[in-house]
Structure formats: C-alpha cells, structure tokens
Amino acid sequence: NAGVTQTPKFQVLKTGQSMTLQCAQDMNHEYMSWYRQDPGMGLRLIHYSVGAGITDQGEVPNGYNVSRSTTEDFPLRLLSAAPSQTSVYFCASSYSRTPGTSGSIGHNEQFFGPGTRLTVL
Amino acid sequence: GQNIDQPTEMTATEGAIVQINCTYQTSGFNGLFWYQQHAGEAPTFLSYNVLDGLEEKGRFSSFLSRSKGYSYLLLKELQMKDSASYLCAVRENQAGTALIFGKGTTLSVSS
Numbered sequence: 001n002a003g004v005t006q007t008p009k010f011q012v013l014k015t016g017q018s019m020t021l022q023c024a025q026d027m028n029h030e031y032m033s034w035y036r037q038d039p040g041m042g043l044r045l046i047h048y049s050v051g052a053g054i055t056d057q058g059e060v061p062n063g064y065n066v067s068r069s070t071t072e073d074f075p076l077r078l079l080s081a082a083p084s085q086t087s088v089y090f091c092a093s094s095y096s097r098t099p100g101t102s103g104s105i106g107h108n109e110q111f112f113g114p115g116t117r118l119t120v121l
Numbered sequence: 122g123q124n125i126d127q128p129t130e131m132t133a134t135e136g137a138i139v140q141i142n143c144t145y146q147t148s149g150f151n152g153l154f155w156y157q158q159h160a161g162e163a164p165t166f167l168s169y170n171v172l173d174g175l176e177e178k179g180r181f182s183s184f185l186s187r188s189k190g191y192s193y194l195l196l197k198e199l200q201m202k203d204s205a206s207y208l209c210a211v212r213e214n215q216a217g218t219a220l221i222f223g224k225g226t227t228l229s230v231s232s
Binding site for chain 2: 033035040041042043044045048058059090109110111112113114115
C-alpha cells in the first residue's frame with residue numbers, strides 16, 4: 001500500500017493564480033480531510049469528507065473548494081491564491097467505522113500524507 | 122468554545138522521563154489522540170484514549186481524565202530521536218472523525 005499520497009511536494013504561486021492540490025489513498029478509507037499547518041497555529045481543518053459525494057467545511061474553509069467523486073481521491077482547490085494561504089497542507093484519511101464491528105469508531109487514527117509546501121507571492 | 126492547550130516547548134536529556142500535558146475544552150468528546158511530528162515530516166499516530174486511565178505502549182504512555190479535561194503523554198528512556206513536536210488532538214463526536222488539534226509541544230532532547 002502506498003498509504004496517503006500528495007502532489008506536488010512544493011509549489012510557488014503568484015497572487016490570484018488557481019491550482020489544485022492532489023490527495024489519494026489506497027486504504028479504502030471513507031473519511032478524508034485537509035489541514036493546513038502554520039507556525040504557532042497547529043493543524044487546522046479546512047474541509048473534510050465522510051464518503052464519496054459528501055463534503056463539509058472545517059474551521060478555515062474560505063478560499064478553498066473540495067470535491068469527492070471517488071473514495072480514493074480528495075483534491076483541494078485554491079480558487080484565487082493569496083499570500084495568507086502560504087502554508088504546509090496535509091491530507092489525512094481514516095476509517096469512519098471500525099471494520100467488522102457494529103459501527104464503533106474505535107481508535108481509527110488518521111493517516112497523514114507527506115504534505116505540500118505552498119508559497120504564494 | 123473549543124480549546125486545546127499544551128506547553129509550547131520542553132527540553133530534556135537522554136535517558137530521562139518527560140511528561141507532556143494537554144488540557145481540552147470541546148463541545149463533545151469521543152477520544153483523544155497523540156501524534157508525533159518530526160521537523161519537515163507528516164504527523165504519525167502515537168496513542169489513543171477514550172476511557173479514563175493509562176494506556177501503555179512501549180516507552181510511551183498516555184493518560185486521560187475526562188472529568189478534568191486532561192491528558193498527558195509520558196515518554197520514558199528518552200532518546201535523541203524523540204526530539205519532535207507532539208500534538209494532542211480531540212475527536213469531538215461519533216458522527217464524524219474530524220480532529221481538533223492543539224498547537225503542539227516541541228520537545229528537544231540533548232545528550
């Protein structure tokens with residue numbers, strides 16, 4: 001298993017440009033999410049999805065769009081990049097329910113991708 | 122409101138024991154996670170607590186008191202490779218698995 005993969009690893013954008021950060025997982029996880037990590041701010045949730053066709057906003061969704069057309073892929077789109085979006089972006093995935101149980105979440109930890117380091121000039 | 126507090130930085134020496142505290146105030150509670158993150162890398166899962174008490178996993182242990190909104194991560198027999206950030210995160214509800222993270226504690230281990 002490749003786990004959670006993210007592309008690109010590094011990206012430099014100019015203000016106003018748009019781009020898509022790619023995230024894919026091969027663990028058949030229902031739940032996927034996007035975080036940004038800034039110095040002194042910790043990880044903050046941008047958007048998340050509990051399954052194909054279902055997405056919802058996290059703590060800091062403004063300026064970002066997501067879609068979930070397949071279980072495996074969860075791309076994050078920056079519509080018009082701003083310097084405030086300079087950050088490290090992590091995608092994560094997990095089971096929503098413990099496989100083989102009656103529905104308990106259990107300790108389904110989130111697995112993180114390697115991150116995308118984005119700079120907006 | 123939601124709040125998760127951890128010390129910003131800690132230092133310790135090789136072979137010592139260190140305890141990293143985490144206090145939380147969240148609208149719901151369905152489990153507390155500890156992650157380790159080395160500089161420039163992704164967070165990796167260390168431990169999970171949902172009931173009160175101590176969970177031990179090798180050199181690492183994690184404790185939870187739900188009534189006090191308090192957890193700690195205990196690292197024993199510290200090694201240089203334990204120098205990293207340690208992130209406390211709370212899962213708020215049963216319906217989703219979104220995590221709320223604290224800002225992390227940077228641990229520096231010296232020889």
